Amino acid sequence: MDQNSITPNTSNQQLVINGDNDSATALLQEKQTRRRETLSDVTFIEYMTVGILCFVNLINYMDRFTIAGVLNDVKKEFNIKDDDAGLLQTVFVVAYMVFAPIFGYLGDRYSRRAIMVFGVALWSITTLVGSFIPNFAAFAFFRGLVGIGEASYSTIAPTIISDLFVGNVRSKMLAFFYFAIPVGSGFGYIVGSVAGAAAGDWRWGLRVTPFLGAVAVFLIAFVMQNPERGQAEDSRMKPTTYKDDLRSLVKNPSFMLSTLAFTCVAFVTGALAWWGPQFIYLGLTLQPGVNITLERVSLTFGAVTMAAGAAGVPLGAWLGTALGKRYPRAHPVICGAGLLVSAPAMALAILLCDGYYYASFALMFIAETALNLNWAIVADMSLYVVIPPRRSTAEAFQILISHMFGDAGSPYLVGVISEALKRSLGGAGAGAGEAPSSGAQFRALQYALFVTCFVEVIGGVFFLLTALYIVRDKLKVDRAIAEAETQNAEPSHSNAQDEAIGGE
Template structure:
């Protein structure tokens, strides 16, 4: 298929900034709709009389569909209009989120959250590469850090809106309120001009079939190590994001609205500061060494792990909040750098596929399983003990980031960077 409205656009043009703002807005809704479920966990559990394991499956259902759908959309994103794929995904997940607000049973809620994963996979595989083509590679760390500000801000808004709306009007209303606004942005994304893709070096003659592209990614040691680092991080962050509001509710006696407001506020402040700092530090260090982005991420993991462990173990709410602030700040340092590494070590012609493979594995090994695993561990040993698995995963992420430093320079050269 031929791309629609493909254009050669000057880097950092007013239209490039418009594209950044629009895609950032969509990504913001992406994470609001994704995280609102966790804000109303206690309410859903009471309504349907669920175990922690069944509750965790709601989070895993989204992630499993998200990761399974990603390779298909990655293949399609390298061959068709990325803007139309992004717009279609936005429409699907917005309708599915609103439908969750109308679900009268656990099974229908499960089905709605499963469908949300399909829509978000379409957007998630094509949007980073699409955005990268609007800007020069020297600014990618900062640009992607701005784009991924949606993670802390959207997550925080999901917790805040879900907690407040859920406590006053019920969890059904929370899904309806956050799901419907996305439909307003479907048309602007559909009509957005797409920058001309630099075809870059094609790894093999049969790359058009996809087989050569996948094989080249599996031989790319930096891509593999970086993906494993992101998978370990995603395991930890997925478990913490899903269970910390419930942890504050059970272990520290905070109400649904108060717990989600506290956690949401922490997330938005630390997320903005950590994500912007990570992008700025990564770009500065990258000018000195090809390992710059990885050094920022690795040190963030090493500093964040003990802070997360203390936040879980301390019986004091004040100490818990302080340690959680430090843990989130250091973990958010990696958001822009690790995603920029994917772009830097893969040729532009297979970038959507690279993000699709990355999405599949970081969720297959990460937050597709961590919510249910933590739920099962919580049923066996209690929630506090279950959450202690997350600092160990963070240390694993640091190890893979360090391993990636050994191969990053050669793989960047092969990718034509």
């Protein structure tokens, strides 16, 4: 198939698409625009639904990074080193990514409300129970159970938004949804450090989100709207087989390249979110005249993370909306540019941490703001290049790949590299069984974290490659939806949907 010319035949009306002209399904888009042209068209219950999803996403990431805010206390209580500390997050993410495809399959075929109620209840209960576990192995096991619960929610929630809205309204709602990720992560550091310090026990930090989770279960079960799949796009498509779903996704270059790029984002955010507070704390303690605690560093790091999210996520959504009208390839270009800007800022933040008090936080803010440009945009891209009845599967597949090769291993990898470098940087005394010096601990973690900067550059390149295919793949999906509507055909009976499955 010629990538620059697509000529479908829909109800005896021929539409010719050349170059970047994104008007393949004019009738469908006209109906969508009339229904959801501005936020004033959104109903109260739809606003409530998005608000509930954002609330759950907020406490989801609060729970995920609460331990990172008190990581030093966790290491002391369980008497573990950097590699085992990184393994805690790896266990969580491995369980999260392994079960995501299962929930993705279920989410495209069964009640999303019931699945989300089960998942949120599971991670709330296991978080609470895990806070009382005295053994490291059992504690790590319960963190894995938390990951299973969170996989159900994260896989399905974005697809509910996609079934309620289209176009710019969908982009804005997704930006609101993903705004909760950096804000929730920042709250996680703050809640962990503040609750732990107030109670004199870091475990109390883990006992905050379960109660919020109980509220979320009630809201999902009795208040949240559960739209039909493809409702916003008037899609009449039905699910295809799981084999066809996976074949389509693998043959979809926009989806695969953006997934690889997002894998790099997950790698970077996973490593920095887990090790950031401790690394900055080690660097600041090396400066003369600086007297600071890990709790205070966690508070500041959390505030910086929240501020970067507050700036980056809306900015990315605004740029995507403003530039997307004139430049159809703007979404992946913005994401790629964000990573390429973030990489040098992150490298400077890591490099200057032991010499300057404010510089590392300021540069970290710049780096995280640029990194956060992609959250809402990536989600939007992943939805509009995939047909409605397989979007939960697509979300699950993206979660699997991005976490398997991203943040499932990056905290542990950084910890392993750090421990290996400590032995060479700590001198003979450290090799004889003595603890390495503070300087050696800092340098080891510093050198280990530099790997995140290289991964950001790789991610930026993948996003720019996505720009080569994004227009064509979006048109395929629009055509498939339009033909299914006008012909009232089953998914397997539509030529356009056959193309959307991946055939050229």
